[in-house]
Amino acid sequence: MTVQLHTLPNGLRIVTENMPGLKSASVGVWVMAGGRHERAEQNGIAHFLEHMAFKGTKTRSALQIAEQIEDVGGYINAYTSRETTAYYARVLEEDVPLGLDLIADILVNPVFDPAEIEVERGVILQEIGQALDTPDDIVFDWLQEAAYPDQPLGRTILGPVERVRAFTRDDLAGFVGERYGPDQMILAAAGAVDHDAIVRQAEALFGHLPRVRAADRAVPALFKGGEHRVLKPLEQVHFALAFEGPDYRDPMIFAAQIHSIALGGGMSSRLFQEIRERRGLCYTIFAQAGAYDDTGMTTVYAGTSAEQIAELATITVDEMKRAAEDMTEAEVARARAQMKAGMLMGLESPSNRAERLARMLQIWDRIPSLEETVEKIDAVTVDEVRRFGEDLVGRVGTALAVYGPAEAAPRLEEIRERLVA
Structure with missing residues (x-):
């Protein structure tokens, strides 16, 4: 198994590892923008963006995204952590280009349709309610808050209800503009992958993106208890x-x-x-x-x-x-x-x-x-x-x-x- 690295002129890093004998692959983009990169008034917006990922782009509707990945038996998903938001797909070898194209479309061409924002707002509010009803989940959010009080690292990833209710399309687009520059992204792929082919496709899909103004570093964490x-x-x-x-x-x-x-x-x-x-x-x-x-x-x-x-x-x-x-x-x-x-x-x-x-x-x-x-x-x-x-x-x-x-x-x-x- 061979790890290969390449960096585009705009700062996007590409890393692949071919795993001989496999007929499938995983490909995704990890964005260095998670919960701890939010300002207080943005708390929960990184997670909200993750939810909006599959709600339509300039070239595909939400249904088309779902149908195109499932037509080939693939799987697409995303998650938000305190330091990262990831968008990834699992596909068969011959469908790696499709998986990468879908991920790029989600990241480069989001539309943030107002109607879809309202639908997903309701979904996230339900998710927050479910977390509050799951004691062995919510207790860890409270532990994080107790360890890092009044700090970004101590805030919940889902965000408070009042923030989630208030986010607008401009808020979502603003966070993308601040944090989703190519130099804040890592494209990673493993399995039945061809490094050179992925680099060529990544250049076509991401190479035009300009570097964004350097985002402020995350607020240093201080474990207070x-x-x-x-x-x-x-x-x-x-x-x-x-x-x-x-x-x-x-x-x-x-x-x-x-x-x-x-x-x-x-x-x-x-x-x-x-x-x-x-x-x-x-x-x-x-x-x-x-x-x-x-x-x-x-x-x-x-x-x-x-x-x-x-x-x-x-x-x-x-x-x-x-x-x-x-x-x-x-x-x-x-x-x-x-x-x-x-x-x-x-x-x-x-x-x-x-x-x-x-x-x-x-x-x-x-x-x-x-x-x-x-x-x-x-x-x-x-x-x-x-x-x-x-x-x-x-x-x-x-x-x-x-x-x-x-x-x-x-x-x-x-x-x-x-x-x-």
Whole structure:
């Protein structure tokens, strides 16, 4: 498998990876414009734009977009994160030109029809309502807000209802003008792809786009921590705890990820074994390490009953402290194996491979080889994992989000006191 890179004169970066033996491919454009690039009055607009992607262009109606991709058995979709908005298609080898043409049409020729804006506004308001009715989703939005209060990185991706109700066609077009320049885009393709053919087509589809005025950089993130508690008579208490972690480029990111896997990343992890298997206090519990351009978060989540939340929180804190002291070589080796296997098995999918290409190019401005990544995972030692765990529980910045019948749940101050005791 060969990774090839090319940059158009207007700054659009193109990266492809041919995967021999495949008959399908994934192709898409990743725009470096997500939730954290919005001003306060724009909160939710990146996601609104994603929804408008398939609602018609200057050359195709919404129905024609859907019919043309499905006529060839393909699939087209988009998503918004806090740092990226992605538009991508999965197609058979012979239909890669069609997939790329559709993606380009969506990005270059949107019409933002007022009638379609109103239809999609209603859809997004329904999505916001659904999120509010999904406790184990909304609790993470509240955790993000508690970790990064009054900052773009702490705001919800969907946006508040009042903003979504107010967005106009000019608002959508304005955000595109600010953030959708070719130098803010990465075209990534993987699978049964021909690099030279994709470059030629990309030049025809995107080469005429002018560079836009350099957009302001995202507001630097500052993990402050805090508490967000919502009492509601649900079946369970949803408990989420976060600590500041390393960013993408921090060498400790691999130790952070291995620590979170050993702590709560699988059935053999400490939290799962102690809290679910031995004590039966919950059905779901996990830990994960996420990262952004300039910060990161290690998160622990669990759902349990009102009667058991105090015990669950106490044991969670105690297990985190214990992991910082006596994490074993066997646990670290198992976590390394899980991390490598998860990455390598996932990258057998052309969609995941294209996603990795775009992500690595965004972070490093190059594509590290899989061998290089595996070497960094294998190089993480037990001492590094323990040291990371010790630093984690010793940090002042901690965020807590609790939702449900949580009267007995400990306050953030109590958790902090137990962590450092």
